[in-house]
Amino acid sequence: MRKNTLSRRAVLAAGLLIGGVMACGQASANDKTFVIGVAMPFQTNSWQKGFFASAKYAAEQLNASGKKVELKIVDAGGDAQTQIQQINNLTLQGVDFIIIEPLSDTALNGAVDNAVAAGIPVLATGTGGITNPKAIELQNDFKTLGDKYVKLITDRVGTKGTAIMIRGLAGNAAEQTIQDSYTRALAKYPDIKVVSTVYGDWNQSVAQQHVTTILPTLPPKVDIIFSQGEAAFGAAQAFLAAGREVPMQVYGFSGTDVNLLIKLNEKSGYDSVAMNTDPGVGGMAVNVAVAKLSGEPVPMTMEAPVPVLSVAQLKADHGNLADSDILWLKYSYDWTLKNIIGKK
């Protein structure tokens, strides 16, 4: 008897809930509260934490300026199948916009088709692009990255010297793209000799191991370290542990990198820069979503900048970054409109 009442109540409650949700959906359309689904791949590394923080920051700023934005953040735990389901769920829930950090460049195409067919624009950013042309792309330009990167180094040590190369994760498509752009850029500097190439697996610890073991076989003076993400700190530590000077290299945005660069600079005047794909692209993507939903003409492909910060800037703005944190930049809505969406 009592059970029966309970279940009746449950049905009633569920009915009310569904009705409520539907009512909310209608209300939000009228009040223009933009519900933006954010499909994150995983949240376990500092870059993703920065992305998350910057997306939330952008939403807060937009809310403060009078636009109503609500984020629905989901985390696929590193699994592309889960991400497909999450995108389908967001579509069924009737969100207004979906931002995806794709775990696969092809597997999500169907889910994206569903969303776009339901009238929900989809934007891919962060971990990479997808091959479905219906998705808006906000990506780093890896093709010109190499030129910029190599120039930062040659501006400091000249166009001659001995270098070691630390690549990323073997077999990864993005790794190959970045490496190709380095190779093209380096072709212009025949006097820079890469004497050894190791794979750091995009893992500080692995990069440090490999550099440590080959270090005694390298010439006494190594001028340059070229590296992909997560390697600069480990490589520098390998040189420091062996009692050698740290060669010129470009650092990343992680707390370990930034703090080491500041420390080296204070100790000996060592001068370099930090350059990274910016986790702040999360906030930028939220701004783009709101622009699109507000009726601004948003192009299908946009380019996210790869910021470069000098030691002076790092000291001034990011001097108290914890080792476990990552630096990300803040982009306002108006800045995004002008520099990302309006850029031709």
Next chain:
Amino acid sequence: MTRKAQFAVGSVTLMSTNVGVKIWRNLLRKSWAGALAGVVLLWVIAGLVTGELSWSFLIANATIAGLFALAGTAQMAVLASGSGNIDLSLPYVVTFSAYVMSAGVLGQDNVAGSVLLSVLVGALTGAVNVALIVRLRIPAIVATLASGYILYSLTVSIQNWPSKPVGGMFEAMLRARFAGLTGVLIVAALILAVVGVLLSRTVFGLQFHAMGQNAEVARLAGVRRGWVLLGTFVLAGVLEALLGVLLATYQGGVSADLGRAYLLGSVAAVVIGGTRPTGGVTSVFGTAVGALVLTLAQSDLILLNFGIGTQYVIQGLIVLSTVCLVAARSPDRR
């Protein structure tokens, strides 16, 4: 018998050759003989490539190998404790204790306290593993994976705490050089020596080997298997925690994927070192040499400018051929 007698009455020169042969035979009979030969070969190859037989190259590789040997020895103990046992929680214990060190869970400068806490967590993980395996009869491969995941989520939760390099005296000591050797290598060697004595010269060591060779016979002989298994997993957990402590301090920074490289490396070092993966025979020295073979092979392949695909293939072949050799030499071929 007769042959021995003939030698005995032979000339002095014959006697001495005989002794020499005996030493060589003993050496060759050791499970780690092949690995040691591998080390020499790989060192010479590196020497040929670079044009000099560099002592510092060997020490640099030994320094990294010392760290791998800690992971290898932990895995060796678990592998040898009985067929089917493996510790998949290894990378997570390593990473977690590294975070305990550098996130200053007990305050940033409390090095001794942090080391103690790390070791405690390692021991506790080992104990939980054994509880799952013995009490709930969950296979080790599942139990250790489960406890590893729990530890991983703990790592993720303390990952947000502001961390900084351990630094100070401890880091200086690990990076210092004593008679050409690095501090971290000496510390790793001392830890391994203690484990070596524990496994070969104590009652626990005897019971541990008896259990690995034949669990049922060991039980009939009065070995309390649950307790020996507890000792084994706690030992492994403590070694993994110490590895995390050393890594966090020596490397100067931590990341969530710190321990990842050590899981496969640990198994490979054990196998190359001549330990039979089916249990019962162990050698801490062999595992250490196995780890050195792995790091030297990696360095040689980099020096020879092999493509990354070739590097993986050759590394795989090294492990595979050692397993074949060990299997061919073991008496109980199936």
